[in-house]
Amino acid sequence: MGRYLIRRLVQAIPVLLGATFLIFCLVFALPGDPIQMLAGEKRADPNIAAILREQYHLNDPLYQQYLHYMGGVLTGDFGETYTGRAVADIMSERFPVTVQLALIAFAVEAVIGVAAGVSAALGRGKFLDNIVLISTLLLVSVPVFVLGSIAQLTLGVQWDLLPISYDENDPMSLLLPGIVLAAASMAYITRLTRTSMMETLRADYVRTAIAKGLSRRRVIVRHALRNALIPIVTFLGADLGALMGGAIITERLFNIPGVGGQLAQSVYLREQPVVIGIVTCLILIYIAANLIVDLLYAVLDPRIRYA
Amino acid sequence: MTIIDKTADVPAPREAGSDGVPLLEVRDLHVEFHTREGTARAVNGVNYSVSAGETLAVLGESGSGKSVTAQAIMGILDMPPATIPRGEILFHGEDMLKMSGEERRKIRGSRIAMIFQDALSSLNPVLSVGYQLGEMFRVHRALSRKEAKAKAIELMDRVKIPAAAARVGDYPHQFSGGMRQRIMIAMALALEPDLIIADEPTTALDVTVQAQVMELLADLQREFNMGLILITHDLGVVADVADKIAVMYAGRIVETAPVHELYKRPAHPYTRGLLDSIPRLDQKGQELYAIKGLPPNLTSTPPGCAFNPRCPKAQDICRTDIPQLFPVTERDGGELAGRGSACHFWKETIHG
Structure with missing residues (x-):
């Protein structure tokens, strides 16, 4: 190792x-x-x-x-x-807020995506499954600026649940942008989890687990989900990098002074050192995320051994 | 009068098998699968019973309903698409089909256990064998992680896995095929169940290992006085270990017999066909016999006897009337215990 x-x-x-x-x-x-x-x-x-x-x-x-x-x-x-x-100054100013935003989005897509995918797989072909299929289709098809504007209008303005623009003193103000940023990936995670889970639920070892007289919960969580997680972890790892660098529209929409906005502005102004600096950092983040994914594989699946 | 009635109402305390009730009795079991192509009748009125210490071999081709019957007994059928429209599965005299899901879960694994065919795919690849063995004790006996691990090592020793203590943390892919099947057996044995169902336990193994695994299974069965249902399509495996045989075809039992009787004198053309298709050294060079045709599609089994399109002895009656399981007797009418054949021409088949 x-x-x-x-x-x-x-x-x-x-x-x-x-x-x-x-x-x-x-x-x-x-x-x-x-x-x-x-x-x-x-x-x-x-x-x-x-x-x-x-x-x-x-x-x-x-x-x-x-x-x-x-x-x-x-x-x-x-x-x-x-x-x-x-x-370095500019980056240390911009990166923290972007990292916060990315982590919120990451948590949203991982938790909600996996949960929705598992419940859809368990109720295959039933009402909940159809709801999940339709809503994920909607989420991946609607562009992020439309989704973001709708979220601001409904959740923010009409129902007044969440702040609609960034305020550095209010951590809650990153929640709505986090959800919007996560939406498309969350839909992918949901579908990926659903498929992966349906496949593992048919596996022989799940039948064995049922034949052992284990509770349904134990069969699903310990025996099926553990195996179903492997492709999901791959996607999540690759997506972490994308969330850090690819939030230009979301950042603009919610007025967040993050890396994405800075990058766009710097490209426009031909500020080569800033562009290269930010991109270098993003590459480092990608490399680190991929490495973590590969190491997680070995934890999730003992058949993968690194020598 | 009233006093006598009252005492008669109280059932005597029952010990397993002591009152002549068989350990497991399957009565008129039907299983159907509802698919888009129609209803597949996988099991059509199966009857069999197993007592403690007894081995019943269920023999049949793929798709004959032998595994589905076993899964119905275990309660691990996917319902839907499967349904059980009729039948009873009595375990210690109680109908398991009437029990709640939770009651059945408690029986699974602890009182009836199952050994599956392919141990590599039937063991969870991402959990250590020690964990998977110990899980039985943790779930059914509420033992701690540490106690469960000790029990797992004990079990691995019992099924003769070398260096059990060192290998308890290993994963299924790190074991050989024979060792993996031993782990499956250990898992089934863990809580010393009354009944074990072994679904083709040796099919995925090579012949030398097959013999070892069957021997181990037979030894352990004797030691714990368990009932064993051995599902197989391998007539060679059956001869050594089984007490009685039930031959299945298209979801029905077509012949039942004590094991050696069946080999000596089959009373059903299908059984005869199976026996004739075993390769024999003294017939070297001759063409091997094979039963013509394919097993029927279960969504549209032929009318009459399901075997009639493939049967060399089929007559008109075979195409119209479904034969019941007739008791088979000697030529002079002398009783043959435990023998039955679902063939209109069983007399001709056994005596002719």
């Missing part, structure tokens, strides 16, 4: 390098001049622009810029924006 962990961490290095280099190339391939963007509508002063270009190594070839940047990252320095703000 220890050796496996080390091997996986070593494997993460080329993934990280490759992904950051790719994003580096892409960001610099974008048309537009970041220094000119600083000046807005006016033409930038050529002298100042030249000084700034020199200061930010913009005249160097791309690979040199990359090496310079990665050298900084390895020592914990994510560089600074063209306005002189440390990228």
Whole structure:
């Protein structure tokens, strides 16, 4: 197990390098001049622009810029924006709220998704199952901005249950965006759980468990669900990364100062260091989430052993 | 008068099997599966009984209803789609089909246990064998985790798994096929049930291991004086261990007999066909006999005797009248205990 962990961490290095280099190339391939963007509508002063270009190594070839940047990252320095703000500052400001939002969404989709999927599988073809099938279909088909607006209008304004926009002093204000962000994934989890559970409920070992005279609850939770969880964990792990980086619309809708909004804004303003910094962090999160999933496999299924 | 009546009302305390009531008695059991293609009548009036210490072998092809009958006895049929429109399953004289779900759950595993065919798929892959064995004690006897583990090791020793204490934490895939089947047997034996149903316990094993596993099962059965229902399609397995045999075809029992009688003198053309299709060394080089055709589709069994389209002796009556299980006698009318045949021409088959 220890050796496996080390091997996986070593494997993460080329993934990280490759992904950051790719994003580096892409960001610099974008048309537009970041220094000119600083000046807005006016033409930038050529002298100042030249000084700034020199200061930010913009005249160097791309690979040199990359090496310079990665050298900084390895020592914990994510560089600074063209306005002189440390990228690390921006990220430490933006990431906590995004992580909170992602964790809320993750909890919602994991708990409600699995519970709904299991109950649908148990009552296969019955009323509840049909409700689950129809509502999940609806959730995956409706775009998030429609869903978010409807949720704000009904839950927030008409019934006044939850706050509709972010307030840093009110942790409850992240609940509604968390639910909206989770909705589509929750629907996938529900369907995945339903299918996986129906399959395991037909398995021979479940029949054995019933023949042993175990209670229904024990048969379902210990014998069927344990086995059904394996594909669900895979999806949840991959989704954790997506929740962290992909919440642009939800963040905009609920006025949350998170990573997604920052990323979109930085791409627009050609703030290359910010884009690369955030993406690098997101890659790290993906790698970590995947590693955790792989380690969880071994816990859930003893047939998988890492040597 | 009244005094006598009152005393007669009080039932005598009953010990298992001591009053002549068989351990398990199946009476006129019917099981149907309601599917989109129609109603499949998997079991059509099966009768059999098992006493303590006795082994009943239920023989038949795939789809003959032998496993469904067993699952109905265990109460592990999926209902729906299965229904039991008629019949009784008496365990110690009490009809289990009239019991509540909770009462039946308490019987399952502790008083009637079942051994399944494929131990690899029948054991949970993600739980250790020690856990799965110990679960019996934790659920039915409310033992602690630690006590249950000790019991699990004891059981593994009993079914002769080497180094039981070291292997109690291992998972099913880490055992060989024979060892896995031993674990299944240990699990069935855990609470020393009165009756064990073994559904093709050796089919998935190779021949040398088959013999070991059957021997183990027979030894343990003797030791605990359990009733055993052995479901199989392997006539070789049956001969050594069974006391009596019931042959099933299309959801009915077509012949019953004490084990050696059946091999010597089958009284049903189907049984004869089965016996003739066993490969024999003295017939080396000759073509092996096979019963023509396929077992009937259970949604539309042929009228009359279900075996008639495949039977070499079929006459007109076989296509119209369903034969009952006739008592089989000697040529001179002398009684043959425990023998019966559901064939209009049983006399010709056994004596002719």
